[in-house]
Amino acid sequence: MTVGPNQTETNVVNGNQKLPRLQIIDGSQNFTNDLQRFMKDEWHLADHGFNYNLVAVFGSQSTGKSTLLNRLFGTDFDVMSETARRQTTKGIWMSRGKDMDVLIMDVEGTDGRERGEDQDFERKSALFSMATSNVIIVNLWEHQVGLYNGANMGLLKTVFEVNLQLFQAARGKEKTLLFFVVRDHVGTTPLANLSATLTADLERIWDGVAKPEGLESCKIGDYFDTMFTGLPHKVLLPEKFDQEAIKLRERFTNPNNKDFVFKPNYSKRVPADGFHVYAGGIWDQIMANKDLDLPTQQELLAQYRCDEIASVAFEAFSAKIKGFRQPIESGKVLEDLGPQMEEIRNTAIKHFDKDASRYHAEVYKRKRAEILNKTNSTLHVFYLGQLKNLTKKALTTFKTIVQERLKGDKYDFAEVVMEARQKSEGLFLEGAKAIVLTETDWSYDEDYYQLQEEISEIAARSRVEETKKMVKALEKSFENQVNEHIGLYLNKPSPDMWSKILTKYKSIRDSIEDQLLKKAKSFNSTEEENSQSVHNFRKRSWQILRKKIDDEVADNVFLLKLRERFEEKFRYDDAGVPKVWKPEDDIDTPFRKAREEAIELLSDVDLGVSSDEEMDFEETLVVFSETRQHDLTTRFKRESDAFYLEAKRSVVATQARIPVYVYLFMLALGWNELMSILFSPTYLILFSFIGVLLTVIYYLNLFGPLESFIRLVVSEFLGLGREKVTGYIEEKGYPKVAERVAKILGEDPKKLKTN
Numbered sequence: 001m002t003v004g005p006n007q008t009e010t011n012v013v014n015g016n017q018k019l020p021r022l023q024i025i026d027g028s029q030n031f032t033n034d035l036q037r038f039m040k041d042e043w044h045l046a047d048h049g050f051n052y053n054l055v056a057v058f059g060s061q062s063t064g065k066s067t068l069l070n071r072l073f074g075t076d077f078d079v080m081s082e083t084a085r086r087q088t089t090k091g092i093w094m095s096r097g098k099d100m101d102v103l104i105m106d107v108e109g110t111d112g113r114e115r116g117e118d119q120d121f122e123r124k125s126a127l128f129s130m131a132t133s134n135v136i137i138v139n140l141w142e143h144q145v146g147l148y149n150g151a152n153m154g155l156l157k158t159v160f161e162v163n164l165q166l167f168q169a170a171r172g173k174e175k176t177l178l179f180f181v182v183r184d185h186v187g188t189t190p191l192a193n194l195s196a197t198l199t200a201d202l203e204r205i206w207d208g209v210a211k212p213e214g215l216e217s218c219k220i221g222d223y224f225d226t227m228f229t230g231l232p233h234k235v236l237l238p239e240k241f242d243q244e245a246i247k248l249r250e251r252f253t254n255p256n257n258k259d260f261v262f263k264p265n266y267s268k269r270v271p272a273d274g275f276h277v278y279a280g281g282i283w284d285q286i287m288a289n290k291d292l293d294l295p296t297q298q299e300l301l302a303q304y305r306c307d308e309i310a311s312v313a314f315e316a317f318s319a320k321i322k323g324f325r326q327p328i329e330s331g332k333v334l335e336d337l338g339p340q341m342e343e344i345r346n347t348a349i350k351h352f353d354k355d356a357s358r359y360h361a362e363v364y365k366r367k368r369a370e371i372l373n374k375t376n377s378t379l380h381v382f383y384l385g386q387l388k389n390l391t392k393k394a395l396t397t398f399k400t401i402v403q404e405r406l407k408g409d410k411y412d413f414a415e416v417v418m419e420a421r422q423k424s425e426g427l428f429l430e431g432a433k434a435i436v437l438t439e440t441d442w443s444y445d446e447d448y449y450q451l452q453e454e455i456s457e458i459a460a461r462s463r464v465e466e467t468k469k470m471v472k473a474l475e476k477s478f479e480n481q482v483n484e485h486i487g488l489y490l491n492k493p494s495p496d497m498w499s500k501i502l503t504k505y506k507s508i509r510d511s512i513e514d515q516l517l518k519k520a521k522s523f524n525s526t527e528e529e530n531s532q533s534v535h536n537f538r539k540r541s542w543q544i545l546r547k548k549i550d551d552e553v554a555d556n557v558f559l560l561k562l563r564e565r566f567e568e569k570f571r572y573d574d575a576g577v578p579k580v581w582k583p584e585d586d587i588d589t590p591f592r593k594a595r596e597e598a599i600e601l602l603s604d605v606d607l608g609v610s611s612d613e614e615m616d617f618e619e620t621l622v623v624f625s626e627t628r629q630h631d632l633t634t635r636f637k638r639e640s641d642a643f644y645l646e647a648k649r650s651v652v653a654t655q656a657r658i659p660v661y662v663y664l665f666m667l668a669l670g671w672n673e674l675m676s677i678l679f680s681p682t683y684l685i686l687f688s689f690i691g692v693l694l695t696v697i698y699y700l701n702l703f704g705p706l707e708s709f710i711r712l713v714v715s716e717f718l719g720l721g722r723e724k725v726t727g728y729i730e731e732k733g734y735p736k737v738a739e740r741v742a743k744i745l746g747e748d749p750k751k752l753k754t755n
């Protein structure tokens with residue numbers, strides 16, 4: 001059966017599942033596009049890494065190559081029909097060995113009987129096979145041994161030349177096994193002799209191969225191992241052929257066999273998942289007739305595959321980190337972000353390592369650094385976002401703690417700030433450390449520094465506010481004390497009250513200043529700030545005192561105080577009982593004294609702090625200026641004069657006595673009336689009552705009120721009379737009344753009317 005370009009075959013024949021095979025290079029020398037799929041889906045070798053081997057078979061056409069391969073590896077390569085006898089294998093076919101991790105290449109026969117001009121395919125396929133295979137089976141008839149052309153020695157020369165081109169640098173390290181299978185071995189010539197002949201031929205060919213510079217003395221054994229075996233005639237001795245074929249298969253399948261063919265140093269170190277790229281690249285190079293530089297090819301393969309692997313790993317990585325974006329952008333601090341990022345990134349790198357580490361070490365290292373860098377850069381965005389959110393959270397924590405702690409009365413501001421700072425910075429540092437991934441140079445120093453700066457700014461602002469609040473509270477306390485104590489002095493004025501006020505003022509002020517300095521310590525204030533605060537407070541305290549004094553010495557208020565003080569002295573005795581002036585009493589002296597004592601309060605008061613205290617504000621208070629003193633004195637004198645007159649009047653009232661002789665005269669005149677009264681019980685009781693009443697009025701000094709009362713009664717009485725008259729006039733009518741009036745007056749009523 002002749003198969004067309006890049007044929008694939010996976011069908012079932014005679015009820016048996018045929019092993020899938022692929023024409024990787026067709027008769028027109030095109031490389032297949034299906035190799036990756038076959039490696040993965042048909043042969044299931046893609047994930048085998050280096051754990052697979054590759055065998056190619058060389059030999060003249062129709063020498064039973066395909067038959068041999070099918071026997072050894074259970075493959076289903078086409079075998080030439082016994083009757084047709086024409087070339088079967090075109091190009092290069094590939095199959096996986098049955099139940100073996102081995103790829104087998106059935107290469108087109110080498111003598112090109114049907115190929116004609118296309119002789120160079122031989123060299124190309126040799127190059128390709130050498131670049132990819134661990135073992136090369138050289139298939140030849142027994143009768144060809146010793147015949148240069150017949151034994152395909154021309155092909156071997158090509159193989160040697162190609163090998164030197166490809167593997168000169170790997171001398172002694174990497175080798176290829178040349179496995180000679182002598183077909184139709186009759187046995188007349190022992191295998192040992194045949195081997196010797198072949199070895200001698202190989203040496204001869206090797207010697208004839210032009211060696212690259214520096215490798216002139218290299219031996220065939222530096223690059224090749226050789227093995228020889230013979231197989232009986234398949235047609236004449238089929239049973240023996242079968243037995244030997246089974247034995248031979250053992251050497252390919254059983255690693256414990258002493259002649260096991262696959263040795264580690266035969267491997268071309270192409271990971272299975274990159275084989276399709278590598279093989280394709282090699283064939284492209286061969287077709288382009290370029291020097292086939294295997295290390296470069298391996299590097300190219302590594303680059304290609306590492307990129308592919310990295311891309312798959314990165315895709316999976318990207319899908320996993322998607323969920324971070326939204327919450328971080330919305331300002332959330334994600335718990336476990338660090339461990340999660342580390343885990344996702346490490347999984348991606350592990351994935352990469354697993355598949356890519358088989359490739360060219362330098363390329364793998366470089367590509368690993370690239371994907372590490374790429375994943376780290378991607379995660380760095382989340383790292384920065386989380387840092388930003390952490391900074392915000394730390395600042396909020398700081399503000400909240402400070403606000404909460406400052407709510408109470410007793411707090412040490414510096415302690416509060418320190419505690420809040422420790423907590424918020426601790427929160428930041430803990431969170432920041434947790435998101436720094438290994439194998440990164442991520443640093444949060446700058447953010448930490450910024451946070452510290454912002455905390456300091458907030459603390460400074462808060463300190464200013466709290467200081468203001470504290471000063472205000474102390475001023476209020478000062479004001480309350482001034483109102484209480486100094487108000488007391490001013491309510492009970494005395495000549496020494498001003499000095500008392502000043503002393504008290506200083507003592508209150510000093511005590512508040514002490515408190516101010518104590519509190520200021522907790523605010524970590526500087527000396528300069530402290531002295532400024534004290535200065536401001538003094539100024540304010542002085543203003544408070546002045547206001548209090550100003551209020552208390554306002555004209556009317558102070559006049560009242562003067563009057564009270566005067567009255568206290570003048571109208572009350574020492575026991576606080578109101579004085580009743582008697583004619584013999586001296587009114588003038590107590591009046592003068594009381595007035596002088598009151599006026600004393602208006603004496604020059606130059607209230608001020610001591611001159612040794614430096615103040616840049618108006619530090620004295622002239623309570624009563626000369627003009628005010630004069631004005632208040634005059635007004636007070638006027639008021640006090642009224643009291644004097646009242647006192648005098650009360651004395652005059654009691655002093656207006658009738659002389660004794662008048663009484664005697666009246667007694668003589670009214671003797672009879674007196675007697676009648678004395679002897680009339682009614683009169684006696686009446687007069688005694690009136691007498692007692694008058695005495696009480698006299699002693700209680702109630703003549704004034706009595707007089708007022710009488711006046712009130714009289715005026716009421718007159719008012720009543722007037723009402724009666726008006727009522728009468730209204731009732732009787734005016735003309736009649738006029739007539740009556742005219743009659744009484746003796747006038748003409750008409751005249752009166754007109755008037």
Ligand SMILES: Nc1nc2c(ncn2[C@@H]2O[C@H](COP(=O)(O)OP(=O)(O)OP(=O)(O)O)[C@@H](O)[C@H]2O)c(=O)[nH]1
Nearest residue numbers: 061062063064065066067079080087088089109234
């Ligand atoms: N005498 C002899 N004939 C064999 C042997 N093995 C196979 N044949 C026959 O040789 C012929 C060619 O067999 P293939 O296996 O197709 O040979 P080939 O080398 O793969 O042929 P091409 O692919 O065309 O190069 C077939 O008719 C086989 O039956 C053998 O050991 N001895």
